[in-house]
Amino acid sequence: MSDPGWIREAETGGRQVLSAGGDWTVTGAGALEAAVKSLKPKDEPDVALDLSDISALDTAGVWLLRQAARRYEEAGASVAWEGVAERFRPLFDLVAENEGHKPERPPHANALIAAIARLGKTTVEGWHEAVALTAFIGLATITGLRACLRPRRFRLVSLTNQIEQTGLNAMPIVGLMAFLIGIVLAYQGAIQLRKFGAEIYTIDMLAITIPREIGVLLTAIMVAGRSGSAFTAQIGTMKVNEEIAAMQALGLDPMEILVLPRVNALMIALPILTLFSIFIGMVGGAAMAIVSLDMAAVQFLNRLQEAMTIKHFMVGMVKAPVFAYLIAVVGCYQGLRVSGGAEGVGRLTTRAVVLSIFLVIVADAVFSIMFAAMDI
Amino acid sequence: MTIEPVIQIRGLINRFGRQVVHDGVDLDVMRGEVLALVGGSGTGKSVLMRTILGLNRPHAGTIELLGADVARMDANARAATQTRCGVLFQDGALFSSLSVTENVQAPMREHLRLNQGLMDELAALKISMVGLPPDAGPKRPGELSGGMRKRAGLARALALDPEIVFLDEPTAGLDPIGAAGFDSLIGDLQRSLGLTVVMVTHDLDSLIAICDRIAVLVDKKVRVGTMAEHMEDTHPWIREYFHGPRARAAFGAADRGKG
Secondary structure (H helix, E strand, O other): OOOEOEEEEEEEOOEEEEEEEEEEOHHHHHHHHHHHHOOOOOOOOEEEEEEEEEEEEOHHHHHHHHHHHHHHHHOOOEEEEEOOOHHHHHHHHHHHHHOOOOOOOOOOOOHHHHHHHHHHHHHHHHHHHHHHHHHHHHHHHHHHHHHHHOHHHHOHHHHHHHHHHHOHHHHHHHHHHHHHHHHHHHHHHHHHHHOOOOOOHHHHHHHHHHHHHHHHHHHHHHHHHHHHHHHHHHHHHHHHOOHHHHHHHOOOOHHHHHHHHHHHHHHHHHHHHHHHHHHHHHHHHHHHHHHHOOOOHHHHHHHHHHHOOHHHHHHHHHHHHHHHHHHHHHHHHHHHHOOOHHHHHHHHHHHHHHHHHHHHHHHHHHHHHHHHHOOO | OOOOEEEEEEEEEEEEOOEEEEEEEEEEEEOOOEEEEEEOOOOOHHHHHHHHOOOOOOOEEEEEEOOEEOOOOOHHHHHHHHOOEEEEOOOOOOOOOOOHHHHHHHHHHHHOOOOHHHHHHHHHHHHHHOOOOHHHOOOOHHHOOHHHHHHHHHHHHOOOOOOEEEEEOOOOOOOHHHHHHHHHHHHHHHHHHOOEEEEEOOOHHHHHHHOOEEEEEEOOEEEEEOHHHHHHOOOHHHHHHHHOHHHHHHHHHHHHHHO
């Protein structure tokens, strides 16, 4: 059915005739463009463009035919259109009206200047974001304090729902991760300590690192990836759907309805998850120690009782609500910042996860320095 | 103009769970006509459109789209048919990560091998054809108003100069001036490009202004006819639709426009 388009030059009766035929449609536009570009206008004052053999035509075809005519006109010839079928007339009019509206491509800036401009832009944006995040934290705090005055505003249903989603539903994955980390730590510690004949101190190492650092840090990172991202995606999608605007218009405060329950829920859920993760991590370490390091379970427990103190445990647990606060606030903040559709949701979700993990690690470093100064 | 059906639907049945949406729908769409699909909410107008496009597998019945059975098409035939159909979804459904120009070029890039320069020219042509200013080209869909997004969606639907264009509620959400402008744009493009247009619409003004025939979805079937034929129909929903206060207002306006 398809009939490839063609265009050729010929001389008949002393004048240049350019005849085109076949299908001049977008399907064959690649080949036709090449054919049009290979036309070589000569110094002829008059050229006839004969279209009587054209079987199918669309806007791309018309544009290319006009392009062919333009090549001759630029060479100084006047082009006479011949054999244009009546049914194609409206197409020619349509293209003629709409041609030549191509936007100027912005000129490419100097690469060095562009790099400097990007650096500046990123710095300024980073500063603005820091200010906005601080303001958001302030707003969240005020909303929280105001809710303390009227406890009904804590929205218990929403709070428990969020605790279930961020806490209870996260337990399997957090437990599995903690168990595996316990195994890895016990195994690696034992290999190194065996060289000094101090294998038994593997238990001391587990009893300090897991409650104090690893348990809370890895749980927080897991929760940032799991729940912080969910906060951004949920709130961001609501923003895109104008649900946030609808809330505001109805006199409902998104801070109170969306942000507060999430922040509170995570501040309750993350300490519980941390406790759970410390316990399972110790179980993992114990399993490894008993199975492959030939320690008796009684020996392990005796040693553990001596090595593990409430101090290390408390150091870890104190950090959990702080990490939870950072993750939840960053997640909600980025969600409320979403603009411009599905792409914005994706971009800010990534940003929320990266920023919250970064802030968690910064906070962990600050805690380390603080505890070192306090000799804890 | 030759009378030749480009879409032939026979005995179409669609159901979701226990809910039957279409029960024996027969419909012919002729080349070069503007056919409107109307019906109450939940009568399956959009489902019918999606079924014709092969986005929804029917429970029973056959659909021939441009001479090929939609259900039995292999991947190549499907791609070939898709290049001959353009679709405008309700809110444009533009790809939000691409600019308007790139959106228009997306089908060209997928189905054809063209130079970037030619694609730029053709995209600019299409953008101008649907009445968008040239500076809309580099913008992202998020930066456009609803009416402009629809126009951009139409430009993408027309990217490959299709034979059939499907429009899902093209004038919904536009202001009256914008809606009238969109109607006349569709009418002009339909005449210039020789398009067959299938549009789901509730807009009585569009029905009067540009539609040749109207397919009404009632009682899980369709009744096709011209406006005059539907005016005579005794089915209660059709009577209500074409004789209701809004219909009278639209007819009155159309008559005043002529007179």
